[in-house]
Amino acid sequence: MPHKTFFWFFFPSGLAMLIFIGLPIFSSLFQSLHIQPEQVLIEVETCDPFGCDTEVQVDQEATNVFREENPLGRFNGFKTYADRNHLALNEIAEAWNNKTSFSNFISSVLNLPFYKGLLFTLTFCFSVTPCVIVLGFIVALSVNVIAKSLKGPIIFGTILPMIVTPLIGSLVLFWMIDSQGILGAAIQVLFDDPNLSLKSSKSLTWIMLIVYGIWHNTPFAFVVFYAGLQTVPQDPIEAAIIDGASRAQRVRHIVLPHLYPVATFIALICLMDNFRVLEPILGFSAEGVAQSLSWMIYKDLRNETLMLFGSAGATSMLTILFIGILLTPVLLRTWKEFKTER
Amino acid sequence: MESKVNKYSSQLIIINSVFIILWLTISIFPFLWTLWGSFKVKADFFSRSDWWYAISGFNTMIETGGSFTFNGYIESWTEGAFWKAARNTVIVTFFVVTVSLFLGTLGAYALSRSTYKYTFWILIAALIFRAMPHITLVSGYLFPFFELQIWGILPTTIIVLVAINQPFTLWLLYSFFKTVPKELDESALIDGCSYFQAFRHVIMPIMWPGVVTAGLFSLMLAYNDFTVTSLLLNQQNYTMVPKINAYLGTVEHGGNYMWAVASVVSATAPLFMIVMFFQRNLISGLTAGAIKG
Numbered sequence: 001m002p003h004k005t006f007f008w009f010f011f012p013s014g015l016a017m018l019i020f021i022g023l024p025i026f027s028s029l030f031q032s033l034h035i036q037p038e039q040v041l042i043e044v045e046t047c048d049p050f051g052c053d054t055e056v057q058v059d060q061e062a063t064n065v066f067r068e069e070n071p072l073g074r075f076n077g078f079k080t081y082a083d084r085n086h087l088a089l090n091e092i093a094e095a096w097n098n099k100t101s102f103s104n105f106i107s108s109v110l111n112l113p114f115y116k117g118l119l120f121t122l123t124f125c126f127s128v129t130p131c132v133i134v135l136g137f138i139v140a141l142s143v144n145v146i147a148k149s150l151k152g153p154i155i156f157g158t159i160l161p162m163i164v165t166p167l168i169g170s171l172v173l174f175w176m177i178d179s180q181g182i183l184g185a186a187i188q189v190l191f192d193d194p195n196l197s198l199k200s201s202k203s204l205t206w207i208m209l210i211v212y213g214i215w216h217n218t219p220f221a222f223v224v225f226y227a228g229l230q231t232v233p234q235d236p237i238e239a240a241i242i243d244g245a246s247r248a249q250r251v252r253h254i255v256l257p258h259l260y261p262v263a264t265f266i267a268l269i270c271l272m273d274n275f276r277v278l279e280p281i282l283g284f285s286a287e288g289v290a291q292s293l294s295w296m297i298y299k300d301l302r303n304e305t306l307m308l309f310g311s312a313g314a315t316s317m318l319t320i321l322f323i324g325i326l327l328t329p330v331l332l333r334t335w336k337e338f339k340t341e342r
Numbered sequence: 343m344e345s346k347v348n349k350y351s352s353q354l355i356i357i358n359s360v361f362i363i364l365w366l367t368i369s370i371f372p373f374l375w376t377l378w379g380s381f382k383v384k385a386d387f388f389s390r391s392d393w394w395y396a397i398s399g400f401n402t403m404i405e406t407g408g409s410f411t412f413n414g415y416i417e418s419w420t421e422g423a424f425w426k427a428a429r430n431t432v433i434v435t436f437f438v439v440t441v442s443l444f445l446g447t448l449g450a451y452a453l454s455r456s457t458y459k460y461t462f463w464i465l466i467a468a469l470i471f472r473a474m475p476h477i478t479l480v481s482g483y484l485f486p487f488f489e490l491q492i493w494g495i496l497p498t499t500i501i502v503l504v505a506i507n508q509p510f511t512l513w514l515l516y517s518f519f520k521t522v523p524k525e526l527d528e529s530a531l532i533d534g535c536s537y538f539q540a541f542r543h544v545i546m547p548i549m550w551p552g553v554v555t556a557g558l559f560s561l562m563l564a565y566n567d568f569t570v571t572s573l574l575l576n577q578q579n580y581t582m583v584p585k586i587n588a589y590l591g592t593v594e595h596g597g598n599y600m601w602a603v604a605s606v607v608s609a610t611a612p613l614f615m616i617v618m619f620f621q622r623n624l625i626s627g628l629t630a631g632a633i634k635g
Contacts, residue, residue, distance in 0.1 A: 001456040005537045010464070013449030013508050020505030021471045024482025031485055139365055142358045156621055157366045160373060163617050163624075165566030165583055168606050171590075172372045175379070175603065180388035182375065182396060215368065223625055247354075276475035279568050282587065294477045294569075301481055301573055309485050316478035323473050331466070338462060 025320065032313030035076035073310065080314040085296075087318075088112045113296065114318070121292045123206065124277050128213035129270040133263055135214065136221025141251070143222070144229050155223075162219035169216050170283025177208060202289040209290055212280050217273070221266045228262040229255070268330055275323060293319045373610065380607045381410045384600050414604030418589070422601045424608065426578075427585035430496060431565060431609075434581055437500045438564035439557050442507045446556060447549070449508070450515030451541050455527070465516065468509035476506060476569040483574065494576035502570055507563050511556050518552030519545070555623040558616075565613060582609040 001009075082089045091112055099105035109115050143154060161169055176183040177198055188196050198204045232255055240250050278294040281287060287295065293315060300312035378397075379387040385401035395401060399409035406413065418424045453461050483502065487493040522545060530540040546553075565582075572584035580588065586609065589602040617624060 001452065001537065003458070006452045006456045006458070009452030009537070009541075010449045013445040013512065014464070016445060016501070016505040017468070017471055017508050020483075020502050021474060021479060021509075024479045025474070027482035027486055028478060031482070138361075142361050142365075145358060146362065152621070154362065154366065155625070156618055157370050159369075159617075159621075159624075160614065161369050163562060163613060164373075164610055165568060167568050167583055167587060168610060171586070171602070171606060172376045175387070176372060176375060178388065219369070227625065272473045276477065278477060294475050297477045297481050298569075298573075301477075301484060307484065309481070312481040316481045319475055319478050323475070327470065327473055331470075334466065 028313040028316040028320075030313070031309040032080055032317050033075060033077060033310075034073045035080055035310045076310065080310045081318070084112065085311060086114050086314050088114060113291070114293075114315070117291045117293045117296050118322070120206070120290050121275060121277065121294075124210060124213060124292065125271055125274045127210050128217060128274050129267055131210075131214045132217040132221045132270055133266055135218045136266065137225050137259075137263075139218065139222045140225035140229055143226060155226075158222060159219040161215050162217070162223075166216060166279035167283050170212050170280040173212055173215065174284045199284075199286070205284070205286045205289045209277075209280055209284060209286060212284070213274060213277070216280075217270055220269070224262055224266055225259060228259045232258050271326055272323070275319075275326065293322075376603060377607055380414055380600070380604045381412070382600075383411060383413070387600070387603060414600035415608065418598075418601035418605045419608070422585075422589065422598070422605070424582070424585060424601075424605050427580050427582045427605075428608070430575075430579055431581040433496060434500055434503065434571070435561055435564040438503045438507065439560045441500070441504045442511050442560040443553060443557050445504065446508060446511035446515050446560075447546070447553065448541075450512050450519055451545065453512065453516050454519035454522075455524070465513065468512050472509040472513070476567075477573075479506065480570055480573045487574070493574065494579060496575070496579055499571060499574050499579075502574060503564050503567060506570065507560050510563075511560060514556050514559065515552055518549065518555075522548065551623065551626070554620065555626055558620050558623055561616065562613070 081087055084091055092109055095105055095108040099108075110119055139158065143151065143158070146154065164172070175181050178184050184198065187198070188194055198208050236254050237250055240254060245253070276294050277292045278298055281290055281292060281295050287299075297312045297315045297319070300308040300315065382396060382399050382402045383405050385405070386395045386399055402411055403409055405411075419428075453464060479502075484493070487498060492498045526548075527537075527540040527544055530544045531537070535543070567581075568583045568587070571581045572587060575581065575584065577588070582605065586602050586605050589598045589605065
């Protein structure tokens with residue numbers, strides 16, 4: 001196809017991606033270099049049944065005037081990246097100087113908002129993905145051997161958790177797991193502890209979110225593995241049966257190697273999707289103990305008094321950086337393959 | 343030949359069936375439970391004292407005089423203005439699907455038929471774009487959209503969703519177009535068709551399965567989106583998913599919890615029906631990427 005024809009065919013799609021995916025990255029970068037004008041801060045105490053929190057808020061009127069004239073605020077360079085809510089360079093240096101032991105240093109670093117968010121995001125990503133791959137593979141193997149007439153309905157039932165949006169999926173689970181829901185009540189009876197609630201402890205909440213992540217993502221892995229299983233060549237399996245290989249050996253030595261690229265694909269998609277985890281945190285109302293990078297951006301943009309463009313932009317850029325690090329191995333591999341093809 | 347490979351011991355069949363039934367329960371039961379609970383009052387759905395109330399509808403009986411109530415649905419659709427959110431979702435979904443498919447088929451056709459190196463780089467760029475968390479993009483939109491005064495309205499959201507959806511649509515349709523033999527459009531070109539005519543009259547008619555799959559995925563993206571719609575639309579223009587989230591925000595003040603439960607069911611049911619209808623396409627789409635490895 002000549003260049004000119006290609007250009008006109010691709011132009012609308014390319015333009016849409018350039019304006020709405022390419023440019024926003026630069027817009028975020030630009031915003032992150034600016035900071036909102038000096039704000040008059042006031043301390044507000046918010047109380048809920050679990051205790052009181054003092055929160056620093058912005059005095060609206062005093063800042064409104066300056067904002068109208070200068071909506072993005074003043075140029076701030078990379079200072080937003082270094083402040084307490086992002087990379088927190090000063091705080092880390094301080095913690096390093098005051099450390100009594102190495103674990104003490106690590107725990108004080110992980111108490112800083114950005115590192116807390118990063119820790120949760122990575123924990124979520126790297127605990128959900130392997131479980132999803134293993135479970136999806138097992139489900140695919142067992143659905144593959146059932147009677148043909150049953151396959152359609154069973155596949156439909158299995159993929160339901162995947163087609164609902166994460167917010168609805170997590171709400172549906174949350175309503176059951178909540179201390180007043182059916183599963184929550186069952187757990188209380190089971191452990192004979194009327195005050196036990198999955199929401200009350202940090203580690204239980206994390207486990208709940210990870211279980212949700214597995215529930216939501218496994219259908220995807222299942223469907224892809226299932227399709228992969230249909231392409232497994234039958235001849236080597238026949239030969240293996242003749243040679244006396246057991247079922248487990250056949251799966252281990254023939255099916256698994258064949259599905260290796262499929263597993264890589266699933267891992268890549270799962271990592272990309274789970275890195276942006278946001279809705280489950282809202283659905284489970286777990287903001288208190290589990291913050292992800294996406295949630296931090298959401299919070300900045302949802303700030304009632306003033307949208308913190310600078311802060312959101314800086315977190316966005318750091319998130320994109322981590323996505324880049326995650327994707328590098330894949331991109332390098334593709335690049336090598338491309339080189340050898342030529 | 344088939345029978346030899348697929349011979350199983352009865353023990354294995356039993357373990358397998360138990361596992362599948364267990365797995366189906368895990369994936370379906372939460373939805374059935376929510377459906378059942380949406381016809382109850384809050385005191386039953388979240389019955390601290392006795393979970394059997396949720397099934398028998400003890401408090402529902404006291405409050406409404408029957409063991410089933412449609413109050414959650416009626417109130418959320420009228421008082422809670424869920425009808426408006428549903429209408430907005432229909433508008434957004436319809437336009438996102440149409441525009442995405444239009445742009446996507448053109449772009450993917452070009453990518454699959456060009457032999458130059460830059461197609462590789464475009465596809466890699468699309469993969470990187472696919473990996474961007476939507477919220478990082480939204481944080482880039484908000485300020486310019488405020489300045490241009492196009493924030494909060496449906497058309498902006500539609501265009502943004504179309505663009506966010508493009509990378510995946512391109513990859514999906516690209517792998518479908520690759521399966522259509524090149525000779526087909528080449529012969530049309532020799533007969534004097536332009537590229538566009540060959541695309542329009544020769545390729546598109548046999549591409550319907552692929553287009554339906556891509557359309558289904560665009561539909562799911564537009565229908566299910568929360569990040570973009572909740573931050574780029576103003577409250578009056580909310581689609582269903584951010585609307586449900588908004589009901590939750592008011593839980594402490596009003597008794598809107600059952601609104602959320604009823605609207606979760608209202609939002610999920612049509613999607614399930616659509617997917618049930620197009621299940622085959624959905625699965626072929628999911629696997630299109632994997633087979634290539």
